[in-house]
Amino acid sequence: MSDTILILGACGQIGTELTQKLRSIYGKDNVIASDIREGNAEMMSAGPFEIIDATNQEQILGVIQKYKVNQVYLMAAMLSATAEKYPLKGWDLNMTSLLAVLELAKEKHIEKVYWPSSMAAFGPTSPKMNTPQQTIMEPSTVYGISKVAGEHWCNYYHDKYGVDVRSIRYPGIISWKTLPGGGTTDYAVDIYFDALEKGTFECFLSENTRLPMMYMDDAINATIQLMQADEESIKTRTSYNLAAISFTPKEIAEEIKKYIPNFTITYNPDFRQAIADSWPQVIDDSAARKDWGWRHQFDLASMTKDIITSLQAKAEESAEV
Numbered sequence: 001m002s003d004t005i006l007i008l009g010a011c012g013q014i015g016t017e018l019t020q021k022l023r024s025i026y027g028k029d030n031v032i033a034s035d036i037r038e039g040n041a042e043m044m045s046a047g048p049f050e051i052i053d054a055t056n057q058e059q060i061l062g063v064i065q066k067y068k069v070n071q072v073y074l075m076a077a078m079l080s081a082t083a084e085k086y087p088l089k090g091w092d093l094n095m096t097s098l099l100a101v102l103e104l105a106k107e108k109h110i111e112k113v114y115w116p117s118s119m120a121a122f123g124p125t126s127p128k129m130n131t132p133q134q135t136i137m138e139p140s141t142v143y144g145i146s147k148v149a150g151e152h153w154c155n156y157y158h159d160k161y162g163v164d165v166r167s168i169r170y171p172g173i174i175s176w177k178t179l180p181g182g183g184t185t186d187y188a189v190d191i192y193f194d195a196l197e198k199g200t201f202e203c204f205l206s207e208n209t210r211l212p213m214m215y216m217d218d219a220i221n222a223t224i225q226l227m228q229a230d231e232e233s234i235k236t237r238t239s240y241n242l243a244a245i246s247f248t249p250k251e252i253a254e255e256i257k258k259y260i261p262n263f264t265i266t267y268n269p270d271f272r273q274a275i276a277d278s279w280p281q282v283i284d285d286s287a288a289r290k291d292w293g294w295r296h297q298f299d300l301a302s303m304t305k306d307i308i309t310s311l312q313a314k315a316e317e318s319a320e321v
């Protein structure tokens with residue numbers, strides 16, 4: 001049977017690029033994009049789109065049956081900074097949507113589930129350097145609590161009901177096509193836009209705050225690689241550590257200055273500093289590398305070159321129109 005995929009939260013930062021990539025692999029009519037509201041013109045015209053509230057199990061089931069979906073990627077979530085402002089809403093969205101999809105898999109409406117966890121599942125008592133796959137996990141944020149709980153639900157549904165659910169603990173994901181919203185690592189996206197538009201950036205984290213990060217292209221490749229891996233190679237059913245690069249605001253600013261020499265950065269840490277301070281600095285992802293062959297491609301230099309040249313090309317195109 002060929003695969004038909006439903007993406008919940010397709011208009012978000014990762015969902016947008018994941019939808020495009022999956023459509024290029026599986027064909028546009030075999031990838032159903034969905035979100036709680038309509039997406040941009042490109043999203044709405046590029047293939048099937050459905051309005052779905054990811055916490056509504058019946059709505060999800062209706063679309064699964066309509067298109068004979070056999071795989072669901074659940075990308076709808078409230079990220080760390082926003083969930084600190086709306087703790088119960090964050091918990092409800094992140095947990096209810098996961099349990100709805102796991103139940104549908106348990107009832108055999110779908111065969112495979114992807115659900116993203118995050119490095120936020122770690123907390124202040126986890127080792128900060130080379131954070132292992134299995135270690136102390138006592139998160140201090142609502143988002144992190146929802147990720148640890150979600151990981152254990154995934155493992156439970158796999159062990160108890162045989163649900164084929166796969167997951168990655170994403171580091172901060174950096175992209176330029178769709179902006180993130182409500183995360184603590186968002187500064188590493190905003191900095192490129194402000195550098196090009198204003199030549200200056202005020203950072204909400206302090207200059208030496210080191211965090212694990214990854215370019216979007218690597219994150220998308222990892223996600224699809226994990227979903228395509230043989231079932232026997234998946235040894236972890238909570239969630240896999242995933243890593244590529246770790247850098248500080250000062251280091252990314254230095255890299256940007258190679259393209260925009262007059263770029264300046266100032267630091268004005270806010271409540272997100274405490275969130276960042278509770279997270280790992282460098283993650284050990286050797287289990288993902290060993291079990292299903294994960295390799296990253298982009299480092300800080302190649303990512304910065306790609307983002308700056310892409311954003312400059314985009315600006316030139318819109319100036320010509």
Ligand code: AKB
Nearest residue numbers: 079080118183184185
């Ligand atoms: C966030 O900052 O909340 C996210 C994450 C690390 O999961 N980017």
